[in-house]
Amino acid sequence: MDLAAYARHPSLKDQTVFVTGGGSGIGAAIVECFLEQGSKVAFIDIEETASRDLCDRLQAQYQRRPLFIPCDIRDIAALRRAIEQATAAFGEIAVLVNNAASDTRHDWREVTPEYWDDRQAINLRPLFFAIQAVAPAMQRKGGGSIINFGSISWMKSSAGMPAYTTAKAAIHGLTRSFARELGKDGIRVNTVVPGWVMTERQKTLWLDEAGEQEIDANQCLRGRVMPVDLARMVLFLASKDSEMVSAQQFIVDGGWV
Numbered sequence: 001m002d003l004a005a006y007a008r009h010p011s012l013k014d015q016t017v018f019v020t021g022g023g024s025g026i027g028a029a030i031v032e033c034f035l036e037q038g039s040k041v042a043f044i045d046i047e048e049t050a051s052r053d054l055c056d057r058l059q060a061q062y063q064r065r066p067l068f069i070p071c072d073i074r075d076i077a078a079l080r081r082a083i084e085q086a087t088a089a090f091g092e093i094a095v096l097v098n099n100a101a102s103d104t105r106h107d108w109r110e111v112t113p114e115y116w117d118d119r120q121a122i123n124l125r126p127l128f129f130a131i132q133a134v135a136p137a138m139q140r141k142g143g144g145s146i147i148n149f150g151s152i153s154w155m156k157s158s159a160g161m162p163a164y165t166t167a168k169a170a171i172h173g174l175t176r177s178f179a180r181e182l183g184k185d186g187i188r189v190n191t192v193v194p195g196w197v198m199t200e201r202q203k204t205l206w207l208d209e210a211g212e213q214e215i216d217a218n219q220c221l222r223g224r225v226m227p228v229d230l231a232r233m234v235l236f237l238a239s240k241d242s243e244m245v246s247a248q249q250f251i252v253d254g255g256w257v
Contacts, residue, residue, distance in 0.1 A: 001029070001228055003036050011240035013038035016090040018083060020044055020073060020130065021100025022066070023051035025199035026149075029227035030097055030234050031066050032058060037235065042086035044071035044079070045100070073100050073126040074118070083133045092137040095238040098127040098148045101168075105160045116163050123167035124174075131178055135187065143186030145238045148175050150193040150249060155257045172249050179247035188246040190237050195253020198224045220255025 017034045021027040022043025034041045035058055043066055045051045051068045059065040067089050069082040087093060102122045106115065127148055138144030151168035158165060172191045179189040196202065196215055215224065233252050236242055251257060 001032060003033065003228075006232060007235070009037055009235055009239035009241060012095075012235065012238060014040060015094040015238075016040045016042070016086070016092060017095040017097065017238070018042050018044075018086050018093045018130075018134065019097040019099055020079075020126065023047050023054055023068070025201055026194065026197060026227045026230050027097075027099045028054050029231040030099060033228065033231040033235055034095075034238075035062055035064055035066055039095070040090040042067040042069060042082075042090060044069045044073070044082045046070070046072050074121040076126070076129045079126055079129060080133050083130065087137065092141060093134045094138070094141065094144050096130060096134045096144070096146045097234055097238075098130055098146070100126065101149065101151075101164075103151070103153070103161055103164050106163060107160075108162050111163060119163035120167055123164055124170055127171060127174060131174075131189075135178075135182055138182070138187045139185040144188070145242070146175075146178065146182075146187065146189040147234055147237050148172075148189070148191045150191045152193055152195050152251065152253050152257045155193075175249070176247045183246055188237070188242065190242075190246060191249040192230060192233050192237065193249050193251040193253070194230050195219070195225050195251070195256045197230060198226055215254075218256045219253070223254070225252060225254050 017039045019030050022031040023045030031041050031043050048070050055065055055068050069085055071078050071082045073079055131146055148171050150171045154165040154169040175189050175191045230252050233250055
C-alpha cells in the first residue's frame with residue numbers, strides 16, 4: 001500500500017495503539033497505517049497465520065514490527081491479558097481501535113439463544129471490556145482516543161444477519177455513553193461506520209455481479225470503498241487533529257446512506 005501521498009499526523013509518532021481484529025481486512029490496513037505513522041502498534045486476532053504473515057510483511061516493508069497477540073475476543077480474561085501484554089511491551093495505550101467483528105449471515109428463524117449470545121460476545125461485549133481495561137491509563141495520562149467500529153448494515157435495513165445488525169446498532173450508544181463518562185478526562189470516543197468495504201472476505205463470500213450493481217446504484221461516489229479508506233479516518237480520529245471531536249459517528253461508505 002502506497003501511503004506517501006496522504007496526511008502525516010506527527011502526534012501519532014511513538015504513541016501506543018491497540019487494535020482488535022488487526023490480522024486482515026480493515027484491521028490490517030489500520031495496523032499498517034499506524035505503523036507507517038511511527039506509532040507502536042499491538043493487535044489481537046484469532047487468525048494466527050494471517051496475523052504472523054502480516055507482521056512479516058510489515059517488518060520487511062517498514063523495518064518495524066507490530067506486536068501480534070493471539071486472542072479470541074469472546075474470552076474477556078484473555079482480552080484483558082492481551083491489553084496488559086501490549087502495555088508492558090510498548091507503554092500505556094493512547095489509542096484503542098475496537099475493530100474486530102463477525103458479520104456471518106444467519107436466518108432469524110434458526111437463531112438459538114446460544115448463537116445470539118455468541119454474536120453479541122463477538123460484536124458488542126468486547127468493546128465495553130476493552131474500553132474498561134484501557135480507560136484508567138488514559139485517565140492517568142490526561143487523554144486518549146477510543147474508536148469503535150459500527151456498520152451501515154442497520155442503517156439501510158439489511159436482512160440476513162439480525163444478531164449482527166443489532167450489535168452494530170448498539171455500538172454508537174456505547175460510544176456516546178463513554179464519550180460522556182470519559183470526556184472530562186480528555187478522552188475522545190467516536191464511531192467509524194464502514195460501508196461495503198472491499199476486503200478479501202467480502203469479495204470471496206458475498207460480492208457477485210448483483211452486488212457490484214447494488215454498489216453502483218447506491219454509492220454517490222464511483223469506485224469502491226477500500227480498507228485503507230477506513231484506516232485514514234481512524235488516523236484522523238486518533239490524532240491531535242481531532243482533539244475537540246467526540247461522541248460522533250463518521251460514515252465512510254462512498255455516500256450510500
